[in-house]
Amino acid sequence: MTGEGLLLFVAACAGAAVLTAVLSPLVLTVGRWQLLHPRAALTAWFVAFFLGLSLAAAAVMGSVVAAVTVSEVASHGQAVLVTASGWLGLGAFGAVIAFVATSAAASTGVGQSSQVAAAVARSREERDGFTLVRFRGDQLIACAVPGKHPEILLSTAMEETLTVSQLQAVLAHEYAHLRQRHGWAVRIAQINALCLSRVRPGRALQRATVLLIELAADDAAARQAGAAHLANALTVLANAAGDESMHLRAVRLTARRWPSAARRRLPQAIRILPT
Amino acid sequence: MTGARTREWGELERELLRLLRGQEEPLSARQLQELFSGPVPAYTTLMTALTRLERKGQVLRIEQSPRKVRFSVPRPDGKDACASMISTLDQAEDRKAALLAFAGNLDAQDIALLRSVFPDTGRPR
Incomplete structure (x- = not known):
């Protein structure tokens, strides 16, 4: 390929990468479909993200290839352009790698918090794919801790406030976070937001991720444990905590049809035996 | 020659803390060895890791006699x-x-x- 051809390729890839970053937040937030189909929306966001990333990587590779291989150039100006774009591409690539490495290292509070919770655990129960940790506490807490030893933490107050069916739905929600690897989605979105903190697309992916993982986990829980039970749990907790977002999540569940009780299948791992 | 590293740096200490926290009673190093599901660390390796954890204040050493030493984690009440x-x-x-x-x-x-x-x-x- 000629120097000109390569430079065109680089420019096209870089342009497409920027276009993807600018357009996806606009296109993906049109209408209400993303709130009704959060899992599909989440997939679309990450497809767009990785597409933009690949295009940017292709632009960098192209610029380096151009700088290394082009031997015949038409003019002095073109020679400078080819060399400069190669170095700039490599420089940007190095900067991103360094930034991601440092920010990823800085945000590893995961292990510690789970260990602290384990220290005061009332019981630890090894289940398929995670450890269910029940701990004494008067706050309504249920959360999933992703990682090498995934855990779901449940406070005693939560168990006392909800019925078994409702608790089962909450557990199904947390289980969906772990199964659908939402920890990774949040982490990637977070690093992306740190890298692009000055421009809108950087924050857009993170905003969408935080919202959509909750709704996607709600959907999975509604299918497995029953939408009515999940909606009831959300309403009870919304009233107890005065949190409108949980109430709205409950309202959202009523906008769709869900499998009947006979067709639901609750995974063995999240079954709670009535005591 | 040693083979490939079986654990990441600090992983053994983390694993030990995790195991100790899951137990109500203090455990001896032998008992801890039995709890490992993957590659079982040598007794001496365990004792080294436990001594380090003790120095850091993350593990309590309960010595009933020099030959009967057990370990537990400090539990806030x-x-x-x-x-x-x-x-x-x-x-x-x-x-x-x-x-x-x-x-x-x-x-x-x-x-x-x-x-x-x-x-x-x-x-x-």
């Missing part, structure tokens, strides 16, 4: 423990990254979006 846990959860650098909680992740903008799409019929008190 009752109320304080819960408070300290919750404050640690709050302090976690970015809570959303570390924990996927059931409640409290959505902000005012998300609420406004949800409200605009799903008209709210009965607000909570």
Whole structure:
């Protein structure tokens, strides 16, 4: 390929990468479909993200290839352009790698918090794919801790406030976070937001991720444990905590049809035996 | 020649703490050895790791006699423990990254979006 051809390729890839970053937040937030189909929306966001990333990587590779291989150039100006774009591409690539490495290292509070919770655990129960940790506490807490030893933490107050069916739905929600690897989605979105903190697309992916993982986990829980039970749990907790977002999540569940009780299948791992 | 490293740096210490925290009673190094599911570390390796943890104050050494040494983790009691846990959860650098909680992740903008799409019929008190 000629120097000109390569430079065109680089420019096209870089342009497409920027276009993807600018357009996806606009296109993906049109209408209400993303709130009704959060899992599909989440997939679309990450497809767009990785597409933009690949295009940017292709632009960098192209610029380096151009700088290394082009031997015949038409003019002095073109020679400078080819060399400069190669170095700039490599420089940007190095900067991103360094930034991601440092920010990823800085945000590893995961292990510690789970260990602290384990220290005061009332019981630890090894289940398929995670450890269910029940701990004494008067706050309504249920959360999933992703990682090498995934855990779901449940406070005693939560168990006392909800019925078994409702608790089962909450557990199904947390289980969906772990199964659908939402920890990774949040982490990637977070690093992306740190890298692009000055421009809108950087924050857009993170905003969408935080919202959509909750709704996607709600959907999975509604299918497995029953939408009515999940909606009831959300309403009870919304009233107890005065949190409108949980109430709205409950309202959202009523906008769709869900499998009947006979067709639901609750995974063995999240079954709670009535005591 | 040693083979490939079986554990990451610090993983054995973390694993030991995890095992000790899961137990009510103090354990001896032999008992701890039996609890390992993957590659079982040598007795001497375990003792070295436990001594280090003891020096860091993360493990308590209970010595009934020089030949009967058992280990446990210090447990804060009752109320304080819960408070300290919750404050640690709050302090976690970015809570959303570390924990996927059931409640409290959505902000005012998300609420406004949800409200605009799903008209709210009965607000909570």
